[in-house]
Amino acid sequence: MDYFIELLFSGLTRGSIYALIALGYTMVYGIIGLINFAHGEIYMIGAFTSFIVATVLSIYGFPLLAIVVIAGVAAAIWSSAYGYTIEKIAYKPLRHAPRLSPLISAIGMSIFLQNYVLLAQTSDFLPFPELIPDFDFMEPVAHIVGSSDLVILITTTIVMLILTFVIKFTRIGKAMRATAQDRTMAMLVGINVNNIISATFIIGSALAAIGGLLIASHIGQINFYIGFIAGIKAFTAAVLGGIGSIPGAVLGSLILGLTESFATGYVSSDYEDVFAFSLLVLILIFKPSGLLGKAETQKV
Amino acid sequence: MKLNMNRKLFSTAACLLIAVSVPALVLAEGDTIKFGVAGAHSGDLASYGLPTVNAAQLVIEKVNAAGGVNGKMVELLVEDDVCKPEVATNTATKLVSDGVDVVLGHICSGATKAALPIYKNAGVLVMSPSATNPELTQSGDYPNFFRTIAPDDAQAQVDVEFALNKLNYTKIAVVHDKGDYGKGFAEFAKKFLEESGKAEVVLFEGVTPGAVDYSAIVQKIKRSGAQAVMFGGYHPEASKIISMMKKKRLKVDFISDDGVKDNTFIKVAGEDAEGAYASGPKDTTANPLSIEAVAAHKAKFNADPGAFFENAYSATLAMLNAIEKADTTELEAVKKALQTEKVDTPVGNIYFDENGDAIGVGFSVYQVKDGAFVEL
Numbered sequence: 144m145d146y147f148i149e150l151l152f153s154g155l156t157r158g159s160i161y162a163l164i165a166l167g168y169t170m171v172y173g174i175i176g177l178i179n180f181a182h183g184e185i186y187m188i189g190a191f192t193s194f195i196v197a198t199v200l201s202i203y204g205f206p207l208l209a210i211v212v213i214a215g216v217a218a219a220i221w222s223s224a225y226g227y228t229i230e231k232i233a234y235k236p237l238r239h240a241p242r243l244s245p246l247i248s249a250i251g252m253s254i255f256l257q258n259y260v261l262l263a264q265t266s267d268f269l270p271f272p273e274l275i276p277d278f279d280f281m282e283p284v285a286h287i288v289g290s291s292d293l294v295i296l297i298t299t300t301i302v303m304l305i306l307t308f309v310i311k312f313t314r315i316g317k318a319m320r321a322t323a324q325d326r327t328m329a330m331l332v333g334i335n336v337n338n339i340i341s342a343t344f345i346i347g348s349a350l351a352a353i354g355g356l357l358i359a360s361h362i363g364q365i366n367f368y369i370g371f372i373a374g375i376k377a378f379t380a381a382v383l384g385g386i387g388s389i390p391g392a393v394l395g396s397l398i399l400g401l402t403e404s405f406a407t408g409y410v411s412s413d414y415e416d417v418f419a420f421s422l423l424v425l426i427l428i429f430k431p432s433g434l435l436g437k438a439e440t441q442k443v
Numbered sequence: 444m445k446l447n448m449n450r451k452l453f454s455t456a457a458c459l460l461i462a463v464s465v466p467a468l469v470l471a472e473g474d475t476i477k478f479g480v481a482g483a484h485s486g487d488l489a490s491y492g493l494p495t496v497n498a499a500q501l502v503i504e505k506v507n508a509a510g511g512v513n514g515k516m517v518e519l520l521v522e523d524d525v526c527k528p529e530v531a532t533n534t535a536t537k538l539v540s541d542g543v544d545v546v547l548g549h550i551c552s553g554a555t556k557a558a559l560p561i562y563k564n565a566g567v568l569v570m571s572p573s574a575t576n577p578e579l580t581q582s583g584d585y586p587n588f589f590r591t592i593a594p595d596d597a598q599a600q601v602d603v604e605f606a607l608n609k610l611n612y613t614k615i616a617v618v619h620d621k622g623d624y625g626k627g628f629a630e631f632a633k634k635f636l637e638e639s640g641k642a643e644v645v646l647f648e649g650v651t652p653g654a655v656d657y658s659a660i661v662q663k664i665k666r667s668g669a670q671a672v673m674f675g676g677y678h679p680e681a682s683k684i685i686s687m688m689k690k691k692r693l694k695v696d697f698i699s700d701d702g703v704k705d706n707t708f709i710k711v712a713g714e715d716a717e718g719a720y721a722s723g724p725k726d727t728t729a730n731p732l733s734i735e736a737v738a739a740h741k742a743k744f745n746a747d748p749g750a751f752f753e754n755a756y757s758a759t760l761a762m763l764n765a766i767e768k769a770d771t772t773e774l775e776a777v778k779k780a781l782q783t784e785k786v787d788t789p790v791g792n793i794y795f796d797e798n799g800d801a802i803g804v805g806f807s808v809y810q811v812k813d814g815a816f817v818e819l
Contacts, residue, residue, distance in 0.1 A: 286665075
């Protein structure tokens with residue numbers, strides 16, 4: 144039973160990590176129907192920014208909490224700037240092009256950003272400072288769920304709740320939903336569609352940056368390639384849950400994380416990806432638009 | 444007629460030239476030690492083979508200048524095999540028909556394997572500076588084969604012996620990163636652990652490189668009751684796993700390979716790396732013979748020596764030393780001398796086991812102490 148609980152928390156942690164990244168994928172897809180493959184790189188840039196800021200601040204002897212807050216805010220702003228710029232440069236000019244064109248543009252952006260960080264920073268692995276300390280009250284259960292696991296779990300939950308609230312109950316959320324439903328009609332009723340799309344990219348990128356800080360602190364190392372692998376898994380989770388749906392992204396991420404964790408624990412970690420992707424195939428066969436996704440009707 | 448005369452003159456001259464030049468090279472006709480060097484001396488793998496030729500030249504010049512081996516001069520015969528098995532058989536036949544006494548080579552494992560039966564039938568001793576395929580010595584098919592490089596499975600052997608005999612573990616988890624290098628190491632480690640009968644492999648699994656979280660595998664290691672984790676792979680995964688073990692308050696030792704014996708491992712894992720073990724090649728840079736050999740190479744060829752130079756230099760020294768001690772080039776006597784007489788070489792003070800692997804060459808276990816790898 145202990146073993147089951149250990150694996151459960153390990154799966155929940157993994158799932159929450161995927162969810163922090165998957166939320167960005169699903170938001171962008173929900174609004175403009177584009178799979179933003181550069182999203183994993185935004186997460187990586189967030190991790191690098193918080194690494195640089197945290198290193199500088201710790202040299203000046205700032206307290207840990209201040210370092211976390213300042214590094215998080217700086218990473219969120221910097222990553223948002225990247226997200227905003229990428230949309231303006233790589234996606235906006237292709238908004239009326241066939242659907243494949245922005246997709247290819249997104250893959251190009253992803254490769255560009257990876258190599259940019261490789262050249263501008265380093266190809267080495269860098270030690271990421273432990274920004275989440277071990278809390279004393281967690282010590283009795285530290286062998287099951289660590290402090291960074293707890294922080295990630297709580298952050299993911301809060302972020303999901305806030306996002307759902309924003310989209311359901313605020314003006315900008317209403318405008319986002321309108322844009323997602325019918326862009327032309329939204330423009331006709333006076334919604335500035337360009338601003339709404341930019342806002343979506345900014346929010347998604349800021350989330351990825353916070354994810355970058357938390358996840359890098361959990362793993363303890365970063366390099367230019369971390370965004371790619373994490374991005375692929377998060378994308379899988381978003382598809383599993385129904386891409387375009389916010390609760391779906393979180394649900395899909397948790398299912399993926401738990402599947403991997405239990406597959407490792409009870410079968411073999413050699414097969415964790417086999418189980419994860421078999422599950423994806425199975426769900427897509429029976430629910431082609433994902434667990435919580437809406438079936439897309441072809442407009443004629 | 445005039446033409447005929449000329450031709451006759453020319454051929455006589457040529458015959459004379461050859462007749463004169465051969466003894467001139469050999470000095471005392473029929474009384475030299477013929478030392479063959481075979482390997483890739485041209486083609487895309489030439490950079491692996493040419494340093495061996497240089498090493499043999501340097502040693503033989505030195506030995507001949509000092510009066511040879513038991514009064515006999517050493518003669519160098521160099522043949523190219525381009526690292527191709529089909530060429531290597533021809534190379535071997537050529538050397539054997541030239542009456543070679545011992546052969547330094549071949550360079551590539553595949554070529555060596557192809558050539559060995561020919562030398563075996565002729566009773567010629569062969570010593571490779573670079574062929575690492577474990578089968579070459581361990582199969583027992585080639586009693587005439589020796590080498591001065593550790594076989595591919597040596598790291599796993601060193602780690603396993605260390606874990607069993609120094610640390611006295613009885614339960615070990617073997618984890619790898621699913622790659623060629625890591626999985627190969629892990630499979631050898633598993634094999635040696637099982638063969639030893641002293642320890643149980645309680646877990647054998649591969650992890651996915653680059654994954655965001657390794658807590659599930661760490662929990663599995665904990666549940667397996669392992670006293671140590673033996674990891675095959677590179678430092679990024681190693682540092683993630685070792686940090687996660689500390690986070691989950693799991694106190695088991697960590698033993699790994701050359702891919703982890705990298706300063707980045709210590710830099711990234713920080714304090715979590717303290718006490719971890721990793722195997723790596725023995726440090727030879729402080730060996731005076733190694734310094735001397737490299738200096739001699741620089742003086743003669745005006746360049747830094749290349750791949751396997753020290754292994755080749757050591758092999759040449761070992762073979763000539765054995766011939767000197769045995770006072771013959773007869774295979775059995777030389778073999779016995781190789782297995783009993785220790786010799787000082789750039790790779791250390793070595794002799795050979797019954798399979799033909801050098802003892803004293805290869806890997807040591809290092810431990811992280813105060814942020815640096817210390818040889819144990």
